[in-house]
Amino acid sequence: MQLVKVGLCAFGMSGKVFHAPFLKEHPGFFLSAVVERNNEESRIKYPESTLYRSVEDMLQSDVDVVVVNTPVQTHYEYAKMALNAGKNVIVEKPFTINVAEAQELVELANEKKLFLSVYQNRRFDRDYLQVQKIISEGNLGNIKEVEIRFDRFRTDPSGKDHKEDPAKPGSGTLHDLGAHLIDQAVQLFGVPEKLFADVFSMKGDAFANDYFEILLYYKNNLRVRLKSSVFSKEAHYAYTIHGDKGSFLQERTDEQENELVAGAIPVFAEDWTKPLTENDGILNYLNENAEPERVLTKSEPGNYMNYYQQIYEHIVFEEPLPSPGAEVIINMKLIEAAEESSKKGQVITFNDKNL
Known part of the structure; x- marks a missing residue:
């Protein structure tokens, strides 16, 4: 089975509850990197992952997908940074703070031939x-x-x-x-x-x-x-x-x-x-x-696992991407x-x- 390396931009409630457990239990994903700016909580449950102190440092790694699960005010900044680093991106909802940011990210993902999905769990x-x-x-x-x-x-x-x-x-x-x-x-x-x-x-x-x-x-x-x-x-x-x-x-x-x-x-x-x-x-x-x-x-x-299963099927089998950014723009x-x-x-x- 193809293994997809994923990095989390934060390890607050979203990371601990909605993302890390599913990435850990899905056999097609490897939680490769976690950003914790000050703490080291991820070391307990996910010692096989690498701890980074900043998103910028994590983006230098070989992760295939970056989960932008930081406060909404930073979604645009980190998603853009990840796309420019050549990473596929999953963004927590809400997509961005406004339509202009969402549109720019969708255009950038298309330009880079990367996927951009919004986590509409x-x-x-x-x-x-x-x-x-x-x-x-x-x-x-x-x-x-x-x-x-x-x-x-x-x-x-x-x-x-x-x-x-x-x-x-x-x-x-x-x-x-x-x-x-x-x-x-x-x-x-x-x-x-x-x-x-x-x-x-x-x-x-x-x-x-x-x-x-x-x-x-x-x-x-x-x-x-x-x-x-x-x-x-x-x-x-x-x-x-x-x-x-x-x-x-x-x-x-x-x-x-x-x-x-x-x-x-x-x-x-x-x-x-x-x-x-x-x-x-x-x-x-x-x-x-x-x-x-x-x-x-x-x-x-x-089952929220089905979201990540659809992400995996998109990567490996080119099945439709769940909640693509271009679709979620209408929500914004x-x-x-x-x-x-x-x-x-x-x-x-x-x-x-x-x-």
Whole structure:
């Protein structure tokens, strides 16, 4: 099996939870390099990797792929540096802080004939995969109204300036969780015709936005609402979908992040998360006999390993690249449009000039 050498630009939560465990357990990857500017935590679990004190030094090594998993404010700088060093790049979401940076990186990757992928791991959540499945089966008929939520109850400051300081571009929930919800809306329904958004900080002006509501206008009278709040103690359904033949309600039940934080080891080529003990969805629709039918559903496990499997298949077998930068640019355009809409209090219309 061809071995692909990978380097991590940081070893914070993202590196420890979302990347290193999968690179360690996938037989086609070798976690060759880790950047830790001050600590040496990676030496314990990944002693076979080489420790570097800077991204610049790591880029002098023979890694094939660089994972840019640093704060979003540095994504553009490090991704550009890696591409110029001849390395393929995986960038954590959000892709960049703005569209211009994203476009420049995509153009540079094309010029260098290297791949550039954005780590949209929530495409591999069990709840989102279940929504995809239900919609594709067609039991809901023509979809008319959708709400996708990602709520938390985090009323106290986290102390992470790169996420909460309003003076830092790219900070706030819109870039953080919005990058997931917007990506899922685009994957499910495509690019909207118009957008209206309300984005602000419930904790006050000293903090970056921690609340957003985005209304996406589609053809065929479809409306998709994306919403996130850090003042949501009681859980909502994460996905609410209404069509002209029925409705589907899906809870947010993917536990991969929590299990990884607790020390779970992902397994290659099979499900590794704990199975659900209870149903997590409700499907209420008109069956093939036009009779009402209400079914309690249970989603199948998701697996972030599938992202890296797709990366490996792209490298070795030239299969399609998962979440390529050129595709995720549209997410950045929708994030920028949401910021503009909220600031101006206006509906933003998309056309060939701003898409």
